[in-house]
Amino acid sequence: xxxxxxxxxxxxxxxxxxxxxxxxxxxxxxxxxxxxxxxxxxxxxxxxxxxxxxxxxxxxxxxxxxxxxxxxxxxxxxxxxxxxxxxxxxx
Amino acid sequence: xxxxxxxxxxxxxxxxxxxxxxxxxxxxxxxxxxxxxxxxxxxxxxxxxxxxxxxxxxxxxxxxxxxxxxxxxxxxxxxxxxxxxxxxxxxxxxxxxxxxxxxxxxxxxxxxxxxxxxxxxxxxxxxxxxxxxxxxxxxxxxxxxxxxxxxxxxxxxxxxxxxxxxxxxxxxxxxxxxxxxxxxxxxxxxxxxxxxxxxxxxxxxxxxxxxxxxxxxxxxxxxxxxxxxxxxxxxxxxxxxxxxxxxxxxxxxxxxxxxxxxxxxxxxxxxxxxxxxxxxxxxxxxxxxxxxxxxxxxxxxxxxxxxxxxxxxxxxxxxxxxxxxxxxxxxxxxxxxxxxxxxxxxxxxxxxxxxxxxxxxxxxxxxxxxxxxxxxxxxxxxxxxxxxxxxxxxxxxxxxxxxxxxxxxxxxxxxxxxxxxxxxxxxxxxxxxxxxxxxxxxxxxxxxxxxxxxxxxxxxxxxxxxxxxxxxxxxxxxxxxxxxxxxxxxxxxxxxxxxxxxxxxxxxxxxxxxxxxxxxxxxxxxxxxxxxxxxxxxxxxxxxxxxxxxxxxxxxxxxxxxxxxxxxxxxxxxxxxxxxxxxxxxxxxxxxxxxxxxxxxxxxxxxxxxxxxxxxxxxxxxxxxxxxxxxxxxxxxxxxxxxxxxxxxxxxxxxxxxxxxxx
Numbered sequence: 079x080x081x082x083x084x085x086x087x088x089x090x091x092x093x094x095x096x097x098x099x100x101x102x103x104x105x106x107x108x109x110x111x112x113x114x115x116x117x118x119x120x121x122x123x124x125x126x127x128x129x130x131x132x133x134x135x136x137x138x139x140x141x142x143x144x145x146x147x148x149x150x151x152x153x154x155x156x157x158x159x160x161x162x163x164x165x166x167x168x169x
Numbered sequence: 170x171x172x173x174x175x176x177x178x179x180x181x182x183x184x185x186x187x188x189x190x191x192x193x194x195x196x197x198x199x200x201x202x203x204x205x206x207x208x209x210x211x212x213x214x215x216x217x218x219x220x221x222x223x224x225x226x227x228x229x230x231x232x233x234x235x236x237x238x239x240x241x242x243x244x245x246x247x248x249x250x251x252x253x254x255x256x257x258x259x260x261x262x263x264x265x266x267x268x269x270x271x272x273x274x275x276x277x278x279x280x281x282x283x284x285x286x287x288x289x290x291x292x293x294x295x296x297x298x299x300x301x302x303x304x305x306x307x308x309x310x311x312x313x314x315x316x317x318x319x320x321x322x323x324x325x326x327x328x329x330x331x332x333x334x335x336x337x338x339x340x341x342x343x344x345x346x347x348x349x350x351x352x353x354x355x356x357x358x359x360x361x362x363x364x365x366x367x368x369x370x371x372x373x374x375x376x377x378x379x380x381x382x383x384x385x386x387x388x389x390x391x392x393x394x395x396x397x398x399x400x401x402x403x404x405x406x407x408x409x410x411x412x413x414x415x416x417x418x419x420x421x422x423x424x425x426x427x428x429x430x431x432x433x434x435x436x437x438x439x440x441x442x443x444x445x446x447x448x449x450x451x452x453x454x455x456x457x458x459x460x461x462x463x464x465x466x467x468x469x470x471x472x473x474x475x476x477x478x479x480x481x482x483x484x485x486x487x488x489x490x491x492x493x494x495x496x497x498x499x500x501x502x503x504x505x506x507x508x509x510x511x512x513x514x515x516x517x518x519x520x521x522x523x524x525x526x527x528x529x530x531x532x533x534x535x536x537x538x539x540x541x542x543x544x545x546x547x548x549x550x551x552x553x554x555x556x557x558x559x560x561x562x563x564x565x566x567x568x569x570x571x572x573x574x575x576x577x578x579x580x581x582x583x584x585x586x587x588x589x590x591x592x593x594x595x596x597x598x599x600x601x602x603x604x605x606x607x608x609x610x611x612x613x614x615x616x617x618x619x620x621x622x623x624x625x626x627x628x629x630x631x632x633x634x635x636x637x638x639x640x641x642x643x644x645x646x647x648x649x650x651x652x653x654x655x656x657x658x659x660x661x662x663x664x665x666x667x668x669x670x671x672x673x674x675x676x677x678x679x680x681x682x683x684x685x686x687x688x689x690x691x692x693x694x695x696x697x698x699x700x701x702x703x704x705x706x707x708x709x710x711x712x713x714x715x716x717x718x719x720x721x722x723x724x725x726x727x728x729x730x731x732x733x734x735x736x737x738x739x740x741x742x743x744x745x746x747x748x749x750x751x752x753x754x755x756x757x758x759x760x761x762x763x764x765x766x767x768x769x770x771x772x773x774x775x776x777x778x779x780x781x782x783x784x785x786x787x788x789x790x791x792x793x794x795x796x797x798x799x800x801x802x803x804x805x806x807x808x809x810x811x812x813x814x815x816x817x818x819x820x821x822x823x824x825x826x827x828x829x830x831x832x
Contacts (some may be wrong), residue, residue: 080714082268139239139321144397162656166815167737 228353228610229316230384231345232330234393235426235605238319239437241330241344246317247299248292249310253285259624266290266310269301274283281309293317293334302409318344320438327549328395328451329430329603332438341441341449343387343604344552350607351391353384363789367571385615390426390605395419395696398725399429405495406718407433407750410705416453417722422590422688422697424620426584427548430454430695445514458682458701461666462516462648462711462786464575466686467588468525469513469638471536473630480510480638484523491519494566497576498522501710502693514641516648516663518574520796525573530561533569539626540588541598541645542580548601556580575666576676586699588626589686592636593694595629597622636660640691652685652716654724656734661687661719668704680704695730698722699766738815777824779814780807785828796820 140146151157193318198716203211232241242550249270255261259281269276270291280288293315294302302310318333331342337827339348399417407415419429432452438443450456489503500517512520515543525533537543544559557579564572571577583601589597600621609615627635637658648663664684667676684701700715700722708714728734775795780788792799810828812818 129245129263132242135239136319136321138241139242140319141323142238143325144393145323145325148401153525161735162724162737166740167733168740 171697172267172377182500188747191723222625226426227316227337227355228384229318229333229337229404230351230353230610232308232351233386233388234391234396235388236392237388237584240326240389240391240393241320243316243317243318245314245545246293246296247292247312248315249299249302249312250313251281251290251307253283253288253404254280254309256281256307263311265307266302269298269602269610283585297339301449310581322393324435324437325393326389326391326430327436327438328432328453329391329427330438330450331551342550346549347385347387347604347607350385351681353610353819366479384610386608386610386612387604388606388608390421390428390603391430392428392727395430395726396431399720400431400435402718402725403431403433404435404719405721406700406702406714409708410702410714412702412706412714412743414452415702416456416582417701417718418453418586418699419722419726420586420590420601422593422599425587425590425601426620427601427603427694430603439731441471451550451552452703453582453678454546454548454550455554455581457556457581458703459576459578459666459683460580461575461664461668461682462521463585463662463664463684463686464517464518464578464580465513465521465573466520466540466592466635466639466662467536468528468533468573469509469755470540470592470627470631470635471533472509472524473634474536475528477750478509478524480508482509482635483507484509484512484520485521486512488524489519489520493522493570496567498567498570510638513638513662514644514647515644522570523621525569527661528573530564531571533572534558534561537578539598539624540584542578542584543621546581546583546587546601546637548583548816553583554581556584558810575664582699583699585686586697589688589699590697591626592639593697594630596625596627597631598624598626616777636691638690639687643687648710648712649685649687649714649716652687652719652721652723654689654727654734655728656736657689658691658731658752659689659719659723660688660691660768661685661689661716663716665709665711675676681709683709683711683714685711689727690732695732696723696726700792711748721804733817735819736812736816740815761793775818775820777810777812777814777816780826781809781814783807788826792824795826796821799824799826801826801827801828804828 172732183801199460207357209814217716231239231243234240263274263278266272267277269740272291277290279302280290285555299312303312314338320327320330320332328344329342330345331339331344331345332611333339337352339351352504354742382708397527399419401516403415403417406412412727414433416427416432418427418431430451430453432450434444434448436448443447473480483506486500486504486507491498491502494643494731498518500519504511504515504517504520505513507517507520509520509524511517512524537558543556545555547553547554559568561569565577568577587601587611589600590601600623602618602621606618608614636665637660639662640658641647641654641660641661649659652661653659662685664682664686666682666684667678668680668682669675670677670680682703683705684699686699688697700718702714704720705714728737733739777790778791780791783791784806785804787803789799797816797818798821802825805828807826808829809825811825812822818824
C-alpha cells in the first residue's frame with residue numbers, strides 16, 4: 079500500500095509543478111506583451127513631447143525676433159536708442 | 170453461419186482507417202498549399218496585419234547664426250488625406266471639411282468621390298485645423314505627419330538662408346547649397362500590432378543608433394544683430410531715396426566671415442510664393458555692377474605697391490575735362506593741381522585716370538585679378554557671379570583710364586568687400602564664407618570652416634598708407650564725410666556709377682548706382698562694410714545716399730562688436746550686486762574708483778577723472794603723466810572740464826579745464 083501511494087504523490091506533485099510552470103510561463107508572456115504596450119505608448123509620448131518642445135522653441139525664436147522686440151520697445155514702451163553719451167559701459 | 174465469418178470489425182477498421190488517411194492527405198495537401206505554394210503571399214498578408222510601418226518624415230537640420238540663434242527650424246505638422254473608398258458620405262464630409270480648410274466644397278466633393286485609396290486633401294495644415302478635423306471623427310479621413318520649415322525671424326537673412334519647397338527640398342541660399350547635409354534619412358519604424366490595431370513593442374527597442382537621422386545642423390557666420398541692423402538701415406535708405414533696391418555686406422576683415430548680407434527688395438521665406446521671384450535674388454553676390462569711384466581704392470593700392478606714385482605726388486586735373494582719344498573724362502567739380510592723396514579724397518576721375526596711365530595696363534590688370542575681381546569668391550552660396558574683367562588685350566584705348574575710376578569693369582558686392590578686407594587686413598586677401606561649422610544632430614562638430622588666405626595682394630606698408638588715404642576721404646571736405654559715426658575713425662571710399670543703358674547703349678543719364686565701402690574703426694578694423702543703393706532718386710552721390718547708411722549701421726554695430734566710441738564712459742564694476750542700484754547711485758561712487766581701462770587691444774586708454782572743485786595744482790597732478798595735452802583757462806577751482814568725467818581718453822588727446830575763483 080505504501081509504495082503506490084508514494085508514486086501517486088510524486089505524480090501529483092510533478093503535475094502541479096508542470097501546471098505551475100506553464101502558468102508562470104503564460105504570465106510572463108502576458109507581462110512582456112503588456113510592457114510592450116507600455117513601451118510603445120511611452121515612445122509615442124516621447125515623440126509627442128519632443129515635438130511639442132520643438133514647437134515651443136520655435137515660438138521662443140519667433141518671439142525673440144528683433145523686429146518684434148524693437149517694435150514693442152519703441153511703440154509700447156516708448157524706448158529709444160541711447161545717444162553715445164548716455165551709454166555707460168560696466169566692465 | 171459461414172457468412173458470419175466475414176470480419177466486419179476488420180472492414181470497419183479499414184474503412185475508418187482509409188477515411189482517416191484521406192483526411193490526413195487533405196490536411197497535408199492543404200498545409201502544403203498554405204505553407205509552400207502560397208507562402209509568400211500569405212506571409213505578406215500577415216505581416217501587413219501584424220506589423221505597423223510608421224514612416225518617419227526625414228528631419229531637416231537647423232540653421233543657426235554664429236551665436237546659436239535659430240534662423241530656420243523644422244517642426245512636424247499634419248497633412249490630411251482621404252482614403253476615398255472608405256469615405257461614407259462624400260457630400261457631408263466635404264461640407265464639414267471645406268469651411269475648416271477654407272477650400273471649395275465642390276472641388277473637395279469631386280476629390281472624395283474619386284475612389285482613390287489615397288488623395289491629398291491639404292498638406293501642412295495648422296495644429297488648430299488638425300484638431301478640429303480630428304474632433305469630427307470622419308471615416309476615411311487620415312493624417313500623416315510631415316516636416317514643415319519655419320523661419321522664426323521672417324525675412325531676416327532671407328537671401329542667405331533661402332527656403333525649401335513643399336517636398337522639403339532646398340531651393341535657394343544655404344538651404345539649397347547644403348541641401349544634402351541638411352536633409353535627414355527617410356525612416357520607417359516597424360512595430361507589431363495586435364488584433365485591434367494597437368502598437369506593441371516586441372523584440373529590441375530601437376536603439377539610439379537606429380533613430381539617428383543623419384541630418385546636419387548648419388551654423389552660419391552671420392550675426393543676427395548685425396544682420397538686423399544692416400537690413401533695417403538698408404530698407405530705410407532704399408525708402409528714403411525711392412531706390413529700386415540695394416544691398417549691404419558686412420564682413421569681419423581679419424577672417425573673411427560674412428557678418429551680414431542683406432538685399433533689398435526682400436521677402437518672407439515663410440511665404441516665399443507670395444513675393445516675386447525677382448525678390449529672391451541675392452543681389453550682393455549675383456548682381457554685377459560698375460563700382461565707380463570705389464574702385465579707385467584698388468588703383469591706389471596697386472600704384473602704391475608698385476611705387477609709381479607717392480601720396481604727395483601732384484597731378485594736374487585739367488580743370489574738370491580731360492580728353493583721351495575720342496572721349497572726354499569729366500570730374501564732378503573742377504580741380505587744378507591735386508596731390509594723389511587729394512585725388513582720392515575728392516574722388517577726381519581725371520586724377521585717377523592719370524595715375525592709371527602712369528601705372529600701365531598690364532600691371533593694373535595684374536592687381537585687379539590679384540584682388541579677386543573677375544573670379545568667384547566661392548563664398549558658399551548658389552548663384553554667385555564672377556563679374557566682367559577683360560584681359561588688357563581686349564581693352565579699348567580709353568579702358569585703362571575709365572577702369573581707373575571704376576567704369577568699364579563689373580564686379581560683385583562680395584568681391585568688393587573681400588578686396589577691401591584685404592586692405593583692412595594689411596594685405597592678405599581672405600576667402601569670404603557664410604558657413605562657420607556643421608554639426609550632427611547631437612551637436613558634435615563634424616566640420617569647421619577656418620579662415621582661408623587666398624593670397625597676399627599688397628604689403629603691410631602699402632595697406633597702412635592706403636588706409637591713411639582712405640581716412641582722408643571721410644574727413645571734412647572728403648566725399649565720404651557723412652559716413653563717420655561720432656567717436657570713431659573710418660577709412661572708406663564713396664562711389665557713384667552711371668548705369669549702363671541696356672536699351673540705348675552707353676551710359677544712362679539719370680540712373681545711377683551709389684555706394685560706400687569702408688572699414689571701421691580705421692586703425693583696428695572690426696568690420697568691412699559695403700552699401701550699394703540701386704537707382705536712388707533725388708540725389709545720386711554715394712557720399713549723400715550710401716554714406717549716412719554706413720554711419721547708421723556702424724553706430725549700432727561697432728559697440729556690439731566691442732569697439733566703443735571715443736568718449737564712452739567705462740566703469741569698472743567691483744560690485745556683483747550692482748544690478749539693483751539705480752543708475753545714479755551705481756555710477757557716481759564707481760567713477761572715483763575707476764582704473765585705467767583699455768579699449769580694444771594694445772592701445773592703452775585712460776579714464777578721465779572728475780576734477781570739478783579741485784585746485785589747479787591738485788587737478789594737474791591728477792591728470793599729469795597720462796599723456797594728455799592740457800589746456801587751462803581762468804584760475805581758482807575747476808568748474809568745467811572736457812572730456813567729462815568717466816570718458817575714455819587716449820594719449821595725445823586735448824583736455825580743457827576751466828577754472829573760476831569761488832568768490
